Amino acid sequence: MRKLPAKLASQLYGAAELIAERGLDGTKIEDIAEATGIPKATIYYHLDGKNAVLEFLLGDLLDMIAGAVGVAVASEENARTRLEAAVQAQLGVMLEHPSLCRALVGDLGRATRLLELAAALRTAFYEPIEQLLAEGVSDGSLRQVADPGAVALSVFGAITLAGLSAAVEGPSADPSADAARFSAAVSELVLDGLATPGSRDQRRSEPL
Amino acid sequence: MRKLPAKLASQLYGAAELIAERGLDGTKIEDIAEATGIPKATIYYHLDGKNAVLEFLLGDLLDMIAGAVGVAVASEENARTRLEAAVQAQLGVMLEHPSLCRALVGDLGRATRLLELAAALRTAFYEPIEQLLAEGVSDGSLRQVADPGAVALSVFGAITLAGLSAAVEGPSADPSADAARFSAAVSELVLDGLATPGSRDQRRSEPL
DNA sequence: ATCGTAGTTGTACTTCCAGTACAAACCATG
DNA sequence: CATGGTTTGTACTGGAAGTACAACTACGAT
Numbered sequence: 001m002r003k004l005p006a007k008l009a010s011q012l013y014g015a016a017e018l019i020a021e022r023g024l025d026g027t028k029i030e031d032i033a034e035a036t037g038i039p040k041a042t043i044y045y046h047l048d049g050k051n052a053v054l055e056f057l058l059g060d061l062l063d064m065i066a067g068a069v070g071v072a073v074a075s076e077e078n079a080r081t082r083l084e085a086a087v088q089a090q091l092g093v094m095l096e097h098p099s100l101c102r103a104l105v106g107d108l109g110r111a112t113r114l115l116e117l118a119a120a121l122r123t124a125f126y127e128p129i130e131q132l133l134a135e136g137v138s139d140g141s142l143r144q145v146a147d148p149g150a151v152a153l154s155v156f157g158a159i160t161l162a163g164l165s166a167a168v169e170g171p172s173a174d175p176s177a178d179a180a181r182f183s184a185a186v187s188e189l190v191l192d193g194l195a196t197p198g199s200r201d202q203r204r205s206e207p208l
Numbered sequence: 209m210r211k212l213p214a215k216l217a218s219q220l221y222g223a224a225e226l227i228a229e230r231g232l233d234g235t236k237i238e239d240i241a242e243a244t245g246i247p248k249a250t251i252y253y254h255l256d257g258k259n260a261v262l263e264f265l266l267g268d269l270l271d272m273i274a275g276a277v278g279v280a281v282a283s284e285e286n287a288r289t290r291l292e293a294a295v296q297a298q299l300g301v302m303l304e305h306p307s308l309c310r311a312l313v314g315d316l317g318r319a320t321r322l323l324e325l326a327a328a329l330r331t332a333f334y335e336p337i338e339q340l341l342a343e344g345v346s347d348g349s350l351r352q353v354a355d356p357g358a359v360a361l362s363v364f365g366a367i368t369l370a371g372l373s374a375a376v377e378g379p380s381a382d383p384s385a386d387a388a389r390f391s392a393a394v395s396e397l398v399l400d401g402l403a404t405p406g407s408r409d410q411r412r413s414e415p416l
Numbered sequence: 417a418t419c420g421t422a423g424t425t426g427t428a429c430t431t432c433c434a435g436t437a438c439a440a441a442c443c444a445t446g
Numbered sequence: 447c448a449t450g451g452t453t454t455g456t457a458c459t460g461g462a463a464g465t466a467c468a469a470c471t472a473c474g475a476t
Contacts, residue, residue, distance in 0.1 A: 023318070025317070025318060028461095028462065029462080029463065039426075040425090040464095041424075041425050041426070046423090049463075050463070051233075080402075080404075083402070106322055107317045108316065109232070109233070118376050140404060140406060141403070141406075143402055143403065145393070145396055145397070146392065146393065146396060147392070147393040150389070150390055150394070151393050151396065151397050151402070153369055153373050154366035154370050154393060155366070155402075157365040157367070157369025157370060157372075158362035158366040158369075159362070159365070160365055161365025161366075162361055162362050164365075168322050168323065181358070184354065184355070185353070185355040185359050185362060186359075186362050188355075189362050189363065190362075190401060190402055191401045191402055191403040192351070193351075193400040194288075194291070194341070194350050194353065194359070194363075195350060196288075196348060196349060198348060199349040213452095237433080248435095248454090248455095249454050249456090250452085250454065252435070252436080253453070253454090254452095258435090
C-alpha cells in the first residue's frame with residue numbers, strides 16, 4: 001500500500017456517496033470500481049482491499065479536519081475566540097463532506113481498529129483543545145476546569161455529533177450556513193453553558 | 209424474528225466482547241455460536257442473520273440508556289439537577305457495558321440504517337433533553353438558548369463521546385467511579401461552560 | 417532504440433463464509 | 447402418544463472478496 005497517486009485518490013471520493021448510501025456491506029468492490037471508474041484490479045494493486053478504501057477516506061477526512069482545526073487554533077486571538085474558531089472549522093469541514101461523514105459513522109470499525117482511531121483523534125483534537133484550555137486559563141479567557149482531558153473530549157463530542165447529525169439528515173442547500181448555525185449553538189453551549197447564574201450554587205447538592 | 213427467549217438473549221451478550229474486539233467483520237457466525245453456546249442453526253432460527261445479532265444488542269443498549277435517562281429526567285428536582293442526573297445516567301449505563309459500546313461504534317451501520325438510528329435517538333434523547341431545556345427556562349434553573357434542538361444534540365454528543373472513549377480505553381476496575389468522574393466533567397462543561405465571565409462580551413467579534 | 421521498472425487492466429480462478437435446507441431429536445401440553 | 451413449536455447437527459449453495467497472471471502502456475535511464 002504505497003502512497004496512492006493523486007488522480008486515483010480524487011476518483012475514490014466517488015465511492016463515498018455509494019458507501020454512505022448502502023453501507024460498505026452493501027457495496028461490492030465491483031460497484032466501487034464502476035462508480036469511481038477505477039477497475040477492480042487497479043484498486044487491488046494500490047489498496048489492501050475494500051476496507052482500505054474506507055481507511056483512505058477516513059484518513060483524508062481526519063487530515064482535513066485536523067488541518068482546519070490546526071489553523072483555527074493557531075491564530076493570535078485569545079483562547080476563547082480560537083476555541084470558537086475551532087468549532088466552526090471542524091463543523092465546516094464535516095458539512096462540506098457529508099457523505100464522507102455518513103460513510104464513516106456507519107463503518108468506523110472497518111476503517112480502523114478503534115484504538116488507533118482513538119490515538120489519532122487524541123493527537124488531532126484533544127491535544128490542541130486541551131492546550132487551548134490551558135492557554136485560556138493563562139490569558140484569562142477560559143475557566144479552569146477540573147479534568148481538562150475529559151472536557152476536551154466532551155467538546156469534541158459535542159461538535160462531532162452535531163456535525164454527524166447534520167450529515168445524516170439530508171444534505172443541505174447551503175452547508176456553510178448550516179455550519180454557522182451549528183457552530184453558534186455548539187459555541188453557546190460550550191462557552192456559556194446551560195445553567196443560569198442563579199442556580200449555580202446548589203451545585204454539589206446530591207451525594208452521588 | 210419473533211421475540212427472542214430471555215435465556216438466549218442473555219447468552220447473546222457473550223458475543224459483544226468478541227465483536228468489540230475483532231469487529232463484526234472479523235467475527236464468524238461460528239465464532240459467535242461458540243462464544244455464546246448457541247449453535248449456529250439456533251441463531252438462524254431466531255435471528256435474521258449476523259447483523260441481527262448486533263441489532264438486538266443495539267436495541268437493548270438503547271433501551272437501557274433510554275430507560276435510565278427517562279428515570280433521571282422524571283424526578284421532582286429542578287431541570288438543572290435533572291440534567292445532571294441524565295448525564296450521569298447515560299454514562300453509568302455506557303460504562304457498565306463497555307464492550308457493547310465498542311461493538312456498536314465499530315459497526316453501527318451493520319446494526320441499523322443510519323436514519324432509523326437517528327430517529328430512535330431523537331425520541332430517546334433529544335426530546336427528553338429538549339423538554340428539559342424548556343422546563344429549565346420555566347423553572348429558572350437553565351438559560352434560554354437560541355437553538356434547543358442543536359444544543360440538545362450537542363449535549364448528547366458530549367456525553368456519548370465521553371462514554372465511548374471510556375469504553376474504548378481498556379475497561380476500568382471501577383466503572384461507577386469512572387462514570388462519576390466523567391459525569392462531573394461533562395456536567396461542568398454543559399452547565400457552566402468554559403468561558404470566563406470577563407470574556408463574555410467580546411462574543412460576536414469575528415464576522416460570519 | 418532498447419531495456420527495465422512501475423503502473424494498469426482484463427480474465428479466470430480460489431477461498432471463505434453467510435445463509436439455507438432438512439431431517440432428526442427434543443420437549444412441552446393437551 | 448400425538449401435535450406443534452423449538453433445538454441442533456450436517457451438508458450444501460451462492461456470492462463476493464481477494465489472488466494470479468499475463469498482456470499492455472508509459473517513461474526514464476543508458
